Amino acid sequence: MEIAIQIVLFVSGLTVALIASDRAVAYTRSLAAALGAPAFLVGVVLVSLGTDLPEMANSVAAHLQGEGDVNVGDSVGSTLTQYTLVLGLFPLIAVIPIGRLQIGLISLLTMSGLGLTALFVSDGWLGRWDGIALVSAWAVFTLVVVRMLPDHAVDEPPPVRHRGRVLQTGIVLLALGIVGFGATVAVRALVRIAELAGVPEFVIAFFGASLGTSAPEIAVDITALLRGAPAIALGDALGSSLIDATLSIGIGPIVAPAEVTPRLAVVGSLYALVAVGLVGVLLAVRRRHDRTSGIVLVGLYALAYVVLIKAA
Numbered sequence: 001m002e003i004a005i006q007i008v009l010f011v012s013g014l015t016v017a018l019i020a021s022d023r024a025v026a027y028t029r030s031l032a033a034a035l036g037a038p039a040f041l042v043g044v045v046l047v048s049l050g051t052d053l054p055e056m057a058n059s060v061a062a063h064l065q066g067e068g069d070v071n072v073g074d075s076v077g078s079t080l081t082q083y084t085l086v087l088g089l090f091p092l093i094a095v096i097p098i099g100r101l102q103i104g105l106i107s108l109l110t111m112s113g114l115g116l117t118a119l120f121v122s123d124g125w126l127g128r129w130d131g132i133a134l135v136s137a138w139a140v141f142t143l144v145v146v147r148m149l150p151d152h153a154v155d156e157p158p159p160v161r162h163r164g165r166v167l168q169t170g171i172v173l174l175a176l177g178i179v180g181f182g183a184t185v186a187v188r189a190l191v192r193i194a195e196l197a198g199v200p201e202f203v204i205a206f207f208g209a210s211l212g213t214s215a216p217e218i219a220v221d222i223t224a225l226l227r228g229a230p231a232i233a234l235g236d237a238l239g240s241s242l243i244d245a246t247l248s249i250g251i252g253p254i255v256a257p258a259e260v261t262p263r264l265a266v267v268g269s270l271y272a273l274v275a276v277g278l279v280g281v282l283l284a285v286r287r288r289h290d291r292t293s294g295i296v297l298v299g300l301y302a303l304a305y306v307v308l309i310k311a312a
Contacts (some may be wrong), residue, residue, distance in 0.1 A: 003196050006189040013185030017219045020182060024050070024175035024220055028232055031168040040102065043224075043235020044145055044242070046169070050176025051216040051236060052078075052243045059252035068126050068258035072117070072249060072265045079114065079244040080272040080304055082237050083279050086217055087289070088297035093225040096234060096289040105148060106238045107280025109141040113245030114273040121265035126253040134250025141242060179216045241276065271307050275300045 028039070028047055055078050062070035090096055116137060120130040217240050224233035252258070279297055283289055 002192075006192045006196070009185055009189035013182045013189060016182030016185075017179050017215070020175045020178035022223050022227070024172055024179060024223075026227070027168050027171045027175065028229075031165065031172060034163075034165055034168065038149075039229060039231040040235040041146060041149060043232040044106070044239035045142060046172060047176065047220065047232060047236040048239030048243055050173050051179065051220055052240050052248060053177060054216065055244055055248040056251055059248050059250075060255050063126075063252035063256040063258045066256070066258050068253070068260035069265065071252045071258075072121060072126070072260050073268065075244045075248040076114070076117065076265075076268045076272050078248070079110065079241045080268075080275055081301065082217060082241040082244065083110075083272075083276050084297045084301035084304075086221060086237050087279065088294045088301065089218070090221070090225060090230075090233065090237075091289055091291045091294035093222065094230060096230050098234075098283045098287050098289055100284045100287065102149060102234075103238070103280050103283045106145060106242060107276050107284075109144065110238075110242050110245045110276050111273050111280075113137055113141070113242065113249075114269050114276065117245065117249055118266050118269035118273070121260045121269065122262055124259055124262045125257065126249075126260055127257045128254055131250040131253035131255075131257075134246045135254065138243060138246035138250070141246065145242075176216070176220070179219050182219075245272075267307065268304075271304055275304065 024047070028042055031042065031046075055075055058074050059071045062068065062074070113134065116134060120126060120134070217236060221233040221236055224230070224236070278300065282293055282296060286293060
C-alpha cells in the first residue's frame, strides 16, 4: 500500500514540476525579451536563483542545527552535479553551441568560489565573516558576468498571458518555487520506494545526492531545451553552479556558524574546482557540447564518488 502511495506522489510531483517548468521557461523568455536582455544572462541571474532555492534553504536549516557538513556537502556537490551530470545530459536533447567567453568566465569565477570555500573550511569552521565573504563574492561575480559578457540577440519568446516586467518576474519565481516543490516530492518518493524495495543504503544516498539537489535544474533545463531555448538552459546550469559555490554555502554561516569536517570538505571542494576547470577547458576548446563531451562530463561526475569514498 505504501509503495502505491509513493508511486502516486512520484508521478504527481514530477507532473507538477514539468508543468511549472514549462511556465517558468515561457515567462523567462518573455521577460528577457521585454528587458532586452540576452536569455543566457537571465538564466544566469534570475532562473538560477529560483532553481537554487532548495540549496539555500538547506544551507540555513543545516547551520541552525549545527550541521555545517550538510551545507558544504550539498552546495559543493550541487556545483559538481550542475557542471558534470546536468550539463552532461544536455546533448541527449540537443547539441549546444558554446561561447568561449561565457564558459571561460563563469568557470573561472566558480573555481574562485570553490577555492574560497576550500580555504574557509580548512580550519574546520565556517564563521559569519566566511559567509559574508562568500555571499559578497557571489554579488561581485554576478556583476562581472553581467558587465563582461557581450549582448546577444534576444530570441522570439512564445506568447504569454500576463505582461509587465514585475508581474512576469513574480510569475517566474513562483513557477520555479513550484518546480522545486514538485521535484522534491518526486525525488523523496522515489528514494522511499528504493528503501521499501530493500536497495542498499549507500545506493539510496548516492541516488538522493545526485538527483535530489539537481531535480529543479534538470526539470527546467530539459524543458528549456525541448522548447528551443538552449541559452536559458545553459545559463541556469552555469549560474546555479556559481550560486552553489558562493551564495548557497555562505548564507548558512551568516545565520549560524558551525563546524565542518576539514578533510572531506577540502577534498570535495578541490575536486569540484578541478572538475569545473576541466569542463570549462573542454567546452571552450570544442566550442560545442555534443554526446562526446557529454560522456566525459558524466564520467567526471561518477569519478567524484570514487575520490570521496577513498577520502572518507
